[in-house]
Amino acid sequence: xxxxxxxxxxxxxxxxxxxxxxxxxxxxxxxxxxxxxxxxxxxxxxxxxxxxxxxxxxxxxxxxxxxxxxxxxxxxxxxxxxxxxxxxxxxxxxxxxxxxxxxxxxxxxxxxxxxxxxxxxxxxxxxxxxxxxxxxxxxxxxxxxxxxxxxxxxxxxxxxxxxxxxxxxxxxxxxxxxxxxxxxxxxxxxxxxxxxxxxxxxxxxxxxxxxxxxxxxxxxxxxxxxxxxxxxxxxxxxxxxxxxxxxxxxxxxxxxxxxxxxxxxxxxxxxxxxxxxxxxxxxxxxxxxxxxxxxxxxxxxxxxxxxxxxxxxxxxxxxxxxxxxxxxxxxxxxxxxxxxxxxxxxxxxxxxxxxxxxxxxxxxxxxxxxxxxxxx
Numbered sequence: 402x403x404x405x406x407x408x409x410x411x412x413x414x415x416x417x418x419x420x421x422x423x424x425x426x427x428x429x430x431x432x433x434x435x436x437x438x439x440x441x442x443x444x445x446x447x448x449x450x451x452x453x454x455x456x457x458x459x460x461x462x463x464x465x466x467x468x469x470x471x472x473x474x475x476x477x478x479x480x481x482x483x484x485x486x487x488x489x490x491x492x493x494x495x496x497x498x499x500x501x502x503x504x505x506x507x508x509x510x511x512x513x514x515x516x517x518x519x520x521x522x523x524x525x526x527x528x529x530x531x532x533x534x535x536x537x538x539x540x541x542x543x544x545x546x547x548x549x550x551x552x553x554x555x556x557x558x559x560x561x562x563x564x565x566x567x568x569x570x571x572x573x574x575x576x577x578x579x580x581x582x583x584x585x586x587x588x589x590x591x592x593x594x595x596x597x598x599x600x601x602x603x604x605x606x607x608x609x610x611x612x613x614x615x616x617x618x619x620x621x622x623x624x625x626x627x628x629x630x631x632x633x634x635x636x637x638x639x640x641x642x643x644x645x646x647x648x649x650x651x652x653x654x655x656x657x658x659x660x661x662x663x664x665x666x667x668x669x670x671x672x673x674x675x676x677x678x679x680x681x682x683x684x685x686x687x688x689x690x691x692x693x694x695x696x697x698x699x700x701x702x703x704x705x706x707x708x709x710x711x712x713x714x715x716x717x718x719x720x721x722x723x724x725x726x727x728x729x730x731x732x733x734x735x736x737x738x739x740x741x742x743x744x745x746x747x748x749x750x751x752x753x754x755x756x757x758x759x760x761x762x763x764x765x766x767x768x769x770x771x772x773x774x775x776x777x
Contacts, residue, residue, distance in 0.1 A: 417447075417448065417476040417477070418447050418448070418476055418477045418478075418479060418754055418758070419447065419448045419449070419450055419472070419473055419476045419477070419478055419479070420436075420440065420447050420448070420449045420450070420478075420479045420480075420481065421450060421451075421465065421469060421478060421479065421480040421481070421482070421485060422436065422440075422449045422450065422451040422481075423451050423452060423456065423461055423464065423465055423469075423482070424436060424481070424482035425437065425451060426451060426452065426454075426455035426456065426457070426461075427455070427457055430591065431497070431557075431672070431674045431675075432481075432482045432483065432497055433482075434650075434674065435481060435482075435495070435497070435533075435557055435674075436481045436482060438558060438560065438743040438746070438747070439481065439743065439746060439747045439750055441743070441747075442743050442744050442746075442747035442748075443747050443750075443751055444747075444748075444751060445751075447479075448476070450469065450472050452464050452468075459511075462484070462515065465484060465485065465486055466486050466487065466488075467486075469486050469489075470486045470488050470489050473489065473491075475491075476491075477491055477492070477493065477528075477754060477757055477758055478491065478492040478493070479492070479493045479494075479495075479754060480492060480493070480494045480495070481495040482495065482497075483495070483496055483497055483498075483516075483520070484516075484519060484520075484523070485523055485527070487519065487522055487523065487526070490526050490527070490528065491528060491757075492527045492528060492757075493527060493528060493529045493530070493531065493753055493754055493757050494523050494524070494527045494529075494530050494531070495530075495531040495532075495533070495750075496520065496523075496524070496530060496531070496532055496533075496537060496541055496671075497533050497537065497671040497672060498533075498537055498540075498669065498670065498671025498672070498692075498693075499516070499520055499537070499540050499541065499544060499671075500595055500669045500671070501513050501516040501517070501520075502516060502517050502520060502540075502544055503540065503669065504594075504595065504668070504669060505517065506594075507593065507594040507595050520541075520544065520545070521544050521545040521546075524541050524544075524545035524547060524552070525545050525546075525547060527551070528551070528757040529551050529552075529553060529753050529756070529757050530551060530552045530553070531552075531553050531554075531555050531750060531753060532552055532553070532554050532555075532671075533554075533555065533556060533557055533671055533672040533693075534554065534556060534671055534672050534693040534696055534697070535554055535693075535696060536671065536692050536693040536696060537554075537671045537672070537693065538552050538554050553749075553753055555746055555749045555750055555753075556672065556697075556741055556746065557672050557674055557677065557741065557743075557746060558741050558742045558743030558744070558745060558746045558747075559674075559677045559678055559680075559681045559738055559741050559742070559743070560678075560743065562651075562654055563653070563654050563657070563678045563681040563682055563738075564654065564681060564682060565658050565682055565683045565735070566654050566655040566658040566659075566682070570655045570658075571583075571655045571656075571658050571659035572659075573655070574652045574655035574656055574659070575655075575656075575659055577652065578619075578621075578645040578648065578652070578656070579643065579645065580617070580619055580643055580645065580659075581617060581643055582615050582616070582617045583615075583659065584613065584615045584616045584617065584661060585616065585617045585618065585619045585643075585659070585660055585661065586616070586617075586618050586619070586660060586661055586662050586663075586664055586717060586720075586721065587619050587621070587656065587657065587660035587662070587663050587664065587679075587684070588601050588618060588619065588620045588621070588622075588663075588664045588665070589620075589621045589622055589648070589653075589656075589663070589665075589675050590622045590665070590667065590675060591622050591623055592622050592623065594668075595667055595668045595669045595670075596622070596667050596668075597666050597667055597668050597689075597707050598620065600666065600707065600708070600709075600710050600713060601618075601620075601664055601666060601713060602618075602638065602639060602642065603710040603713075604710040604711075604713035604714040604717060605618045605639050605641075605642065605714070605717070606639035606640075607710060607711065607714040608714040608715075608717050608718050609639055609640055609641055611718065612717075612718070612721055612722075613721075614641075616641065616661075616721060617641045617642070617643055618641065618642045618643070618664075619643050619645055619656075619660070620642060620643070620644050620645065621644075621645045621646065621647070621648045621656065622646075622647065622648075623646070623647040653678065654678075654682055657678060657679045657681075657682035657684045658682045658683065658684065660679070660684050661684075661685075661720065661721055661727065662684065662685045662686070662687055662703075662717070662720040662721070662727070663675070663676065663679035663684045663685065663686045663687065664687050664713075664717070665679075665686055665687060665688050665689075665694060666687060666688065666689045666705050666707040666713050667688075667689055667692070667694060667707065668689065668691070668692075668707050668708075669691070669692050670689075670692045670693045670694045671692070671693055672693050672697065673688070673692075673693055673694040673697050676688055676694050676697050676698055676702075677697055677738055677741055679734070680697075680698070680701060680702075680734035680735065680737060680738040681734075681735065681738035682735075683731045683732075683734060683735040684731065684734065685701070685702055685703070685720055685727055685730040685731055685734055686698045686701070686702035686703075686734065687702060687703045687704075687705060687713070687716045687717070687720065688702050688703070688704060688705070689704070689705060689706075689707040690704045690705065690706060690707075691707060697741075698734075698737075699733075699737050700733060700737075701730055701733035701734040701736075701737045702730060702734065703716045703719065703720060703730070
């Protein structure tokens with residue numbers, strides 16, 4: 402059977418598959434949502450393994466490298482969160498991005514040094530590597546010096562809960578978060594250097610006086626962890642900026658739906674799940690011309706230079722003032738988001754796991770099997 406025909410494999414006949422769910426002991430963010438969604442949509446139940454108590458940082462990595470291999474009992478391991486045990490070669494690893502390698506200055510030095518060493522090694526020895534975008538695949542090929550025949554691109558999906566919400570629900574969430582106006586541009590993401598919040602605030606200061614006095618910038622997201630991220634310094638706040646803090650998952654669809662536009666000029670993204678979620682709610686994304694977000698938004702958003710606050714300010718002005726363009730891009734965004742689903746991502750990931758169960762199965766990039774796995 403090739404991976405392109407969609408038939409199911411009896412995993413028990415090959416020893417089964419086990420999922421490394423150490424990352425799920427942390428607060429829900431993009432990587433955790435990815436893991437949870439795929440486990441929910443897999444066609445068969447798989448076993449999961451994680452520390453008995455939450456372990457992050459170096460303790461978590463030590464558990465992953467030394468304790469986890471002892472629990473596998475010859476089963477295939479799927480590690481869905483950027484890392485996995487180096488001694489286990491019967492493994493599929495999902496790499497979401499390598500920002501820590503490309504921009505170590507954004508991270509704690511010890512954290513960056515660890516991933517600079519472990520990621521290329523994992524890519525070279527895992528049976529298959531799943532990348533969530535073409536951009537991430539290209540970067541993995543570069544840093545690991547591999548040809549890409551074992552790297553499969555499977556984009557993320559979007560949960561059906563992310564859809565346009567009715568006005569009363571939008572108003573309720575806006576009131577809950579203390580958002581002072583129904584007219585707002587939304588910025589959302591962990592407050593870490595690569596999210597480029599400083600440039601967003603600078604751009605807002607450049608254009609806010611030319612916008613309606615009812616138009617606000619709403620900034621949502623948690624503070625980056627000290628053991629991972631370096632200092633995040635922000636400029637003085639311009640007028641009409643509201644910080645809403647961390648937003649619960651159940652409030653995000655209404656928050657997106659109420660926004661005029663979704664501002665996401667990140668310096669670096671391996672995928673950019675919030676961009677897709679905003680698009681599914683019919684909200685126009687403003688994304689960077691670099692890395693994966695432009696790949697996700699396609700022709701449904703505005704593209705800016707993340708290093709140029711003038712470029713970001715011009716995009717804000719355009720989308721707020723040009724109602725016809727905003728309406729057109731909103732329709733495109735909602736339509737394009739339908740190309741991404743967790744069902745499809747789970748199906749393609751399952752096929753990769755099936756193929757990995759077959760000892761020594763490493764088809765070339767030109768084979769029908771590899772073409773059947775491609776999802777771009």
